[in-house]
Amino acid sequence: MTILIDKDQVIAGPTLVPAAHDLARDAGAELTIGLVNNMPDAALKATERQFMKLLLAAAGSRRIRFHCFSLPSVKRSPEAKWHVESEYSNLSDLERGKFDGLIVTGAEPIAPELDQEPYWRDLTNLIDWAKINTRSTIWSCLAAHAAVLHLDNIERRRLPAKCHGIFDCGVVTDDSLTRSAPAPLKVSHSRLNEIAESDLVQAGYQVLTRSEEAGVDVFVRQYASRFVFFQGHPEYDALSLQREYLRDIGRYLARERENYPRLPVSYFDAPTEEKLIRFERKAAHQRHPALSNELPALNLRADIGAGDAAAVLFRNWLRYLGADADASMSVR
Incomplete structure (x- = not known):
């Protein structure tokens, strides 16, 4: 076409x-x-x-x-x-x-x-x-x-x-x-x-x-x-890395991958990174696909x-x- x-x-x-x-x-x-x-x-x-x-x-x-x-x-x-x-x-x-x-x-x-x-x-x-x-x-x-x-x-x-x-x-x-x-x-x-x-x-x-x-x-x-x-x-585009990161979190929670994904470098703003670090700690103890419903709101860096x-x-x-x-x- x-x-x-x-x-x-x-x-x-x-x-x-x-x-x-x-x-x-x-x-x-x-x-x-x-x-x-x-x-x-x-x-x-x-x-x-x-x-x-x-x-x-x-x-x-x-x-x-x-x-x-x-x-x-x-x-x-x-x-x-x-x-x-x-x-x-x-x-x-x-x-x-x-x-x-x-x-x-x-x-x-x-x-x-x-x-x-x-x-x-x-x-x-x-x-x-x-x-x-x-x-x-x-x-x-x-x-x-x-x-x-x-x-x-x-x-x-x-x-x-x-x-x-x-x-x-x-x-x-x-x-x-x-x-x-x-x-x-x-x-x-x-x-x-x-x-x-x-x-x-x-x-x-x-x-x-x-x-x-x-x-x-x-x-x-x-x-x-x-x-x-x-x-x-x-x-x-601006949200491509976010989609990949959330996909990898979902795979971790579903036990389709062994390691929790690292935060994308220079991507989320500081408050969002803090929330995601806390979520990672919780995911390590409560590893279940349903936990993805508790992911925090995500904001990107302005630059x-x-x-x-x-x-x-x-x-x-x-x-x-x-x-x-x-x-x-x-x-x-």
Whole structure:
């Protein structure tokens, strides 16, 4: 399914675009971008909306033809499978089309190693295709880890504790992608593993941003396509980390996980953190799913700036994608 994103449009979902918009190719410069959305079922629809809103905020007056895909080998519930089959384009259409840019998300791991995942062959085929068939591709979170493993055999490393929260990241390399970026960039991270900066540099990757607490954030490598890697989640909205944290509390209370989740870093305000610490103590003694009904009201810090840094980075990414299109328009 094709969606046309422009500055006058409110994006609610991938089906809510008037058919007439599909005829507006000659109204100005356009970019064709695909999202290969492999996120878990619970986050599937939220992820497509978040990326559409992020692109809408970054596009300015430029129009974007936006296509959603998902790897067919990602395991889905019947409901999520129906959504993908009825609302998304077939992955085979990706190879037949001409895409300026591609965004690829991670999937929920179910195997001990990435190269043992059921979707591994589909994903590596996509990586190889994107190298020569896009102007630039973004690999987000687990997809970034999978891509560098396939491309350069760089293994990710297990963290002693989950990297989860809003982290201040600084620009360490001058690059068009980070031009006019706020200082610091506040970025959402949510992962159990990391890629070591030393491994990336040794293999020829260029690190653009990093956090003292979370490590490498954005890094790049040039092939025929410019590959951009995010260890974090640029698409996350203000409540994404809260939803994950509450999900993990629920799994702990239901004894689906052994350890109580840590508080997201620099996310909740101080009074909320105090309430949640007291709730954790209670949960350790009264571990039962019904206890989730006693969770306190949650308030976020006022300075989390969710999405602000990502909007700048994606605006610069779209400018990179559109450089050739703008040049061709200027000589008409």
